[in-house]
Amino acid sequence: MKSSNQRRAVIIGGVRTPFLRAFGDFTPLSTIDLGAAAVKGLLTQFPIAWKEIDSMIWSGVVLPSATVNVGREILFDLGLPMEIDAYTITRVCTSSLSAITLAAAAIERGEADVMIAGGSDSTSNAEVKMPQSLVHKFAPVVLSPKSTVKDYFRLLTQLNPKKDLIPQRPAIRERLTGELMGESAEKMASRNQISRKSQDIYAMQSHQRAAKAIESGRFASEITPVTLPNGRKVYTDNIVRGNTSLKKLAKLKPAFAKNGSLTAGNSSTLTDGAAAVLLMEIEKAKALGFTPLSQFRSWSYDAVDPTDQLLIGPAISMPKAVHRAGMVRKDIDLIDIHEAFAAQVLSVLKVLGSDQFAKDRLGYDKAFDTIDPKDINIHGGSVALGHPFAATGARMVITMSNELKLSGKSTALLGICGAGALSAAAVLEAV
Amino acid sequence: MNDYMIQLTKNPIIQKLIHKMGLPKPPVELHRNNNPWEERPFNDQPVVIGQICKSAITKILAETVVKGGGNPFIENDNTILNIFNEVGHGHGRLPQVLVQNELPENLSPKILIFDATNLQKPEDLNRVYTFFKNYLRALALCGRVMIVSRPPDTQNDISIAATSRALEGFMRAMAREIGFKGATANIVYAAPDAENRLEPVLRFFLSERSAYISGQPLHINNRVISDEPIPKKRPLDGKTALITGAARGIGAAIARTMAREGAHVIIMDRPGEDIPAGKLAAEIDGHLLFCDITEPSAGDQMYEKIEKLGNGLDIIVHNAGITRDKLLINMKHEIWDQVLHVNFRAILRVNKKLLPIMRSNGRIVCLSSVSGIAGNRGQTNYAASKAGVIGFISALAPEVSEKGIAVNAVAPGFIETQMTAQIPFATRLVARRLNNLNQGGTPDDVAETITFLSSPGAFGVTGQVLRICGGALIGA
Numbered sequence A: 001m002k003s004s005n006q007r008r009a010v011i012i013g014g015v016r017t018p019f020l021r022a023f024g025d026f027t028p029l030s031t032i033d034l035g036a037a038a039v040k041g042l043l044t045q046f047p048i049a050w051k052e053i054d055s056m057i058w059s060g061v062v063l064p065s066a067t068v069n070v071g072r073e074i075l076f077d078l079g080l081p082m083e084i085d086a087y088t089i090t091r092v093c094t095s096s097l098s099a100i101t102l103a104a105a106a107i108e109r110g111e112a113d114v115m116i117a118g119g120s121d122s123t124s125n126a127e128v129k130m131p132q133s134l135v136h137k138f139a140p141v142v143l144s145p146k147s148t149v150k151d152y153f154r155l156l157t158q159l160n161p162k163k164d165l166i167p168q169r170p171a172i173r174e175r176l177t178g179e180l181m182g183e184s185a186e187k188m189a190s191r192n193q194i195s196r197k198s199q200d201i202y203a204m205q206s207h208q209r210a211a212k213a214i215e216s217g218r219f220a221s222e223i224t225p226v227t228l229p230n231g232r233k234v235y236t237d238n239i240v241r242g243n244t245s246l247k248k249l250a251k252l253k254p255a256f257a258k259n260g261s262l263t264a265g266n267s268s269t270l271t272d273g274a275a276a277v278l279l280m281e282i283e284k285a286k287a288l289g290f291t292p293l294s295q296f297r298s299w300s301y302d303a304v305d306p307t308d309q310l311l312i313g314p315a316i317s318m319p320k321a322v323h324r325a326g327m328v329r330k331d332i333d334l335i336d337i338h339e340a341f342a343a344q345v346l347s348v349l350k351v352l353g354s355d356q357f358a359k360d361r362l363g364y365d366k367a368f369d370t371i372d373p374k375d376i377n378i379h380g381g382s383v384a385l386g387h388p389f390a391a392t393g394a395r396m397v398i399t400m401s402n403e404l405k406l407s408g409k410s411t412a413l414l415g416i417c418g419a420g421a422l423s424a425a426a427v428l429e430a431v
Numbered sequence B: 001m002n003d004y005m006i007q008l009t010k011n012p013i014i015q016k017l018i019h020k021m022g023l024p025k026p027p028v029e030l031h032r033n034n035n036p037w038e039e040r041p042f043n044d045q046p047v048v049i050g051q052i053c054k055s056a057i058t059k060i061l062a063e064t065v066v067k068g069g070g071n072p073f074i075e076n077d078n079t080i081l082n083i084f085n086e087v088g089h090g091h092g093r094l095p096q097v098l099v100q101n102e103l104p105e106n107l108s109p110k111i112l113i114f115d116a117t118n119l120q121k122p123e124d125l126n127r128v129y130t131f132f133k134n135y136l137r138a139l140a141l142c143g144r145v146m147i148v149s150r151p152p153d154t155q156n157d158i159s160i161a162a163t164s165r166a167l168e169g170f171m172r173a174m175a176r177e178i179g180f181k182g183a184t185a186n187i188v189y190a191a192p193d194a195e196n197r198l199e200p201v202l203r204f205f206l207s208e209r210s211a212y213i214s215g216q217p218l219h220i221n222n223r224v225i226s227d228e229p230i231p232k233k234r235p236l237d238g239k240t241a242l243i244t245g246a247a248r249g250i251g252a253a254i255a256r257t258m259a260r261e262g263a264h265v266i267i268m269d270r271p272g273e274d275i276p277a278g279k280l281a282a283e284i285d286g287h288l289l290f291c292d293i294t295e296p297s298a299g300d301q302m303y304e305k306i307e308k309l310g311n312g313l314d315i316i317v318h319n320a321g322i323t324r325d326k327l328l329i330n331m332k333h334e335i336w337d338q339v340l341h342v343n344f345r346a347i348l349r350v351n352k353k354l355l356p357i358m359r360s361n362g363r364i365v366c367l368s369s370v371s372g373i374a375g376n377r378g379q380t381n382y383a384a385s386k387a388g389v390i391g392f393i394s395a396l397a398p399e400v401s402e403k404g405i406a407v408n409a410v411a412p413g414f415i416e417t418q419m420t421a422q423i424p425f426a427t428r429l430v431a432r433r434l435n436n437l438n439q440g441g442t443p444d445d446v447a448e449t450i451t452f453l454s455s456p457g458a459f460g461v462t463g464q465v466l467r468i469c470g471g472a473l474i475g476a
Helices: A031-045 A070-078 A095-109 A133-144 A149-158 A161-165 A182-191 A195-213 A246-253 A282-288 A314-324 A342-352 A355-362 A392-406 B004-009 B012-020 B058-067 B078-089 B120-139 B157-182 B195-205 B249-260 B270-286 B300-308 B333-357 B370-373 B378-401 B426-432 B444-454 B456-460
Strands: A009-016 A055-059 A084-089 A114-122 A269-283 A296-304 A333-335 A410-417 A423-428 B046-051 B071-075 B096-098 B111-115 B144-149 B184-191 B216-220 B242-243 B264-269 B287-289 B311-316 B360-365 B407-410 B464-468
Touching: A009 A031, A009 A095, A009 A282, A031 A070, A031 A114, A031 A269, A055 A070, A055 A095, A070 A084, A084 A095, A084 B370, A095 A114, A095 A269, A095 A392, A095 A423, A114 A392, A133 A149, A133 A161, A133 B300, A149 A246, A149 B249, A182 A342, A182 B407, A282 B004, A282 B287, A296 A392, A296 B157, A296 B195, A314 A333, A314 A355, A314 A423, A333 A392, A333 B078, A333 B157, A333 B270, A342 A410, A355 B078, A392 A410, A392 A423, B004 B144, B046 B058, B046 B120, B046 B333, B058 B195, B111 B120, B120 B144, B120 B157, B120 B333, B144 B157, B144 B195, B157 B184, B157 B378, B157 B456, B195 B456, B216 B264, B216 B464, B242 B249, B242 B300, B249 B264, B249 B270, B249 B311, B249 B444, B264 B270, B264 B300, B270 B287, B287 B300, B300 B333, B311 B333, B333 B378, B333 B407, B360 B444, B360 B456, B370 B378, B370 B426, B370 B464, B378 B464, B407 B456, B444 B456, B444 B464
Parallel strands: A055 A084, A055 A114, A333 A410, B046 B071, B046 B111, B071 B096, B111 B144, B144 B184, B184 B216, B242 B264, B242 B311, B264 B287, B311 B360, B360 B407, B407 B464
Antiparallel strands: A009 A269, A009 A296, A114 A269, A296 A423, A410 A423
16 A cells, blocks of 8 residues: 555445335335445446455434444345445435545545445334333333343333323434424525525426436436335336426425425425445556546535524535635536525525625635526436435435536535534545 | 512413502513523524614624624615625525514514614704604513614714713613513713724623613723634633632622633632632632632732632632621721721722733723612712722723723622622612612623623723613612
């Protein structure tokens, strides 16, 4: 291995499973199954000798409590060498981007030459938990070897059917504010004065672009088919509505507030899916005969105050990442922003155009840029494609890396917001 | 120490009863904030801002409101609207224009601000009248009213000077009218070259930390030089504060509040107070210093302690004080002397000793009293000492302002403490009602104010006496 300061991590490529609406065809597949399908697809498309793989960083948001280290289980399920190290991270919607940049950092640090990074989520398999009070009542009796039948009977008399036996719904609310993410985005829409119409127009753009990309086969090499337990194969995304219109979108009822502007049509939906990316040290890639697609020029992970504007983070992270890359706005060719909600994307774009925001929040003199919503997400985004929390970042890295190659452009800027008011951005450049 | 009237009125049945019987409205329990300083003290509260026309502080007002988390409502004026738009844009808090000066239905603004800095002639007072007449009725429970003006004494034009002084009378009267709903009104006089010092002051006055300050003027000047950043949170991080008489009551509240905001607190009190002081020190991780403040060596002992801690000294709060009430004709020399010694002479002596080790950007706050301003029967000794303190800070302030040290006093009115609990029942009953808010203050009200005056953001305030009295009817 060369000394770490000369090493460069590059992205060879990536694939994802189709993204399906939760409680659809993927319901029988756990997050481990989905992850395994993505990694299997990756290794099929980029046939590398298994012994060359050093390590894997996986990610997930809705983690199965019995096997939190999903990545390691994926290796087992695929029969990959037991010697490949794997760990699993969770960093809300920035999870898989984080897994990928961690892998890039590890390669450049000299920890590994070949790495897989990605993420998966099965929201259909979010665990429904029994109340903790039930656990606290049962555990002492069940775990004690001295417990008798009498103790078990006594236990039954202590149960409170209402408090102890009704399972808890998985929490999708912010723990700090108690708000659903949609409610927070609704607040952002009204504070930044983002109209229902502009959200619908943006959502339509996302759907139409995604549909076009699917039709034209642009996503064909990025998506790996998944075989269901019943033997049927799923080839394509099922959330995209290419035939949607403003009229149809305008008919939808507000989803989060009585007179709100966010609807099911202009928000991303609960989705099952997975995505995986192959990274290598550049010399290693050459030695193994792989052509790199892209590499990271910079990245930035940030956090803002969840009680203010929960999903505004990309407006901090994106200019910071560009700054860190030693670039300015005009050096960036493509921009891809994760669309949790159309309102959130439009709010982020709005403050990116504000000098005051740049001054107060970033300490820069000038606003990043006034960006037309038409100029971002050229192949649609999470509103149309769906949003398996820990697969979205990897999806964006894959689509943008391929886009750099296909279009001959040189740089792409990614931005992702997440729960807990986290955010991430990265600058990818063609190799 | 509880105000039974407030406790009583929390009961809905009694509330109804009082209403039915046509009794006067009982006092409202004030909204107070004794949590750590936050990024946005007026989070999501509607704020109505009135201006005669665009002024030098329009942008500062916009930034203060928007950064503080308030949602601005402004009257229709294009230049003002543009400024608020520009500022609000970056924070997702765009201004809403009041069409024909009417508030949207069911909107109760928490804060009303009137910018009178470009008041030109007596006729301009009509604008002030119209603004408050329009919106005052809708003001929320425990709302805040603030007028910002130019200090009358910096005006060369007699008519402008007279007019800006008129605002104070207007404000004091208005404060009495809105007190029944726990709301307060105050006026800030910002010198023309001290506008950039306005924001931190407004952040305090418009927040729920200033709950018991009403009907007061405050002057902002540019005398004190500051070379430190102004944090919005944990303002006293890394600072060392010496608080005299900190074992109990108001002193302990100050110690707790300052420690909460990040200060290393030296709890100084008499050796006899070792038990409460020790408990407090354990609670806030403070340092203890026991000495008798009337002893000539007290200053040396403090000096030594601070030297030993090695962090220098940033804040002194001269809080130690006693009362020994007697009518003058019955007052023995002993108690006359004791009160003056503890409350007045010791402060001068200790302060002189400690001044050399105070770091720049330091703050000195003395506890005066409304009694020192208005005088109280049976308190010739106490009133003399507390008035002396006011003289002390006014004289000291210009001397140390170049070192970056601000010196102020606070004058509490009726505060519910052990000291006031000893006032005879009937007197106490009446005393706590003799103010706009119809109730006594709490030690925390004083502590929050002193913490503000000790913060980096208070560098525009020096040589001032700020009353924390709920707008007491006496001593205006």
